[in-house]
Each structure stands twice: as C-alpha cells, then as structure tokens.
Amino acid sequence: MIQADIIDGIETVLTLYQNNLKHGVEVLRNFQKIEPILCYPDRLNQVWTNLIHNALQAMDNRGTLTLDVSQDNDLIKVAVTDSGKGIPPEILPKIFEPFFTTKPPGEGTGLGLDIVSKIVDKHGGKMEVASVPGKTTFTVFLPVNLG
Numbered sequence: 001m002i003q004a005d006i007i008d009g010i011e012t013v014l015t016l017y018q019n020n021l022k023h024g025v026e027v028l029r030n031f032q033k034i035e036p037i038l039c040y041p042d043r044l045n046q047v048w049t050n051l052i053h054n055a056l057q058a059m060d061n062r063g064t065l066t067l068d069v070s071q072d073n074d075l076i077k078v079a080v081t082d083s084g085k086g087i088p089p090e091i092l093p094k095i096f097e098p099f100f101t102t103k104p105p106g107e108g109t110g111l112g113l114d115i116v117s118k119i120v121d122k123h124g125g126k127m128e129v130a131s132v133p134g135k136t137t138f139t140v141f142l143p144v145n146l147g
Contacts, residue, residue, distance in 0.1 A: 004041035006076060006142070007031050007069055013048040014067075017056065024062035034071040037144050041118045044142075050112045052098050056135060057103075058084025059064040072142070079139040080117040095129065 014027065021027055055065055063083035070077050087095065094100045096117045101110035118126050127143040 001038045001040055003036040004039050005036045006034060006039075006044065006078060009041055009045045010048050010067060010069065010078070013045055013052055016049070017052060020056050020061050021065070022136075025056065025059065026064045028064060028066040028067040028147075030066065030070075034069060034076055035144060037076060037142060039123055039142070040052075042059050042083075043122070045131040045141060047116045047119050048080075050077075050116045053139075054112065055080055055082035055136070056086065057087075058082050060084075074144045076142045076144060077139060078142070081135060081137040083134060084136060085137055086133040087129070092129065092131060096127075 014021065029131075052065065059065070059082050064081075065083075066079075066081040068077070068079040068081070072085075090116040091102065096113050097110075098114040101108040117127055120140055120142070123142050125140060127141070128139045129139050
C-alpha cells in the first residue's frame with residue numbers, strides 16, 4: 001500500500017475515456033480537496049474504470065456523468081452518477097453477484113461489480129447504489145487511513 005490521491009486516479013481514468021466523453025457526455029466534477037490515502041492505487045483505478053465504464057454504457061455514451069469526491073472526517077466518499085435509464089428495482093439486489101449481467105451474451109462477464117466490491121472491501125470501505133429511472137449513483141466510501 002502507498003499514499004495516493006484518489007482524484008489523480010479518477011482523472012487518469014477519465015483521460016482513458018476521453019474519446020467516449022467527447023461526443024455527447026458532459027462530465028461534472030465536484031471535487032473537494034481531500035488528503036491522500038493509504039491504498040492500492042491501481043486497484044482503486046480499476047474501481048473507477050468499472051464504475052465510469054458502466055455509467056457510460058447505461059447512458060449509451062450520451063448524457064451527464066457526475067463525479068463527486070468529498071471527505072467527511074476519516075471517510076472519503078466518491079460518487080459516480082449517470083443520467084442513464086436506471087437499474088430496475090427487481091435486479092438491484094443482484095448486481096454485485098458474480099456472473100450477473102444485464103448485457104447481451106458476449107458483451108459482459110458479470111464480474112465487474114463483483115470485482116469492484118471486493119477491491120472496496122479490501123480497502124476497508126463499503127459501496128452503496130441508488131437508482132431511479134434517469135439516474136443511478138454508485139457511492140464508494142473509503143477510510144482515510146487503514147490501521
């Protein structure tokens with residue numbers, strides 16, 4: 001584990017998706033100043049990559065992607081919100097299960113959110129999801145210091 005800046009990681013991931021974002025996706029960054037945390041930055045970048053990728057797919061690469069990063073005492077909160085169609089309530093409880101996917105055969109393994117969840121757990125954090133038609137938010141809570 002090393003000290004790393006969460007926002008730098010998110011910006012790196014956004015750079016990877018630059019082409020997708022150019023054509024019809026507005027990115028709103030609400031980044032508060034936060035302190036670096038002890039983490040596995042490459043693993044956390046996998047979390048941001050997966051959440052941003054899913055958000056872009058949910059919006060068919062058109063809409064608004066909102067990224068909120070804030071710190072409340074010893075907890076950093078990262079929220080990824082898309083303006084996509086939303087997740088139906090009947091499948092919401094299943095989305096973190098391994099191999100669960102809503103994508104057509106050949107387009108998704110159903111492991112993305114399972115992996116994300118495990119990485120967040122490894123960092124002593126937790127995840128929440130809230131979804132209504134037209135808006136889904138995945139929120140990751142990470143402790144500032146492990147130990």
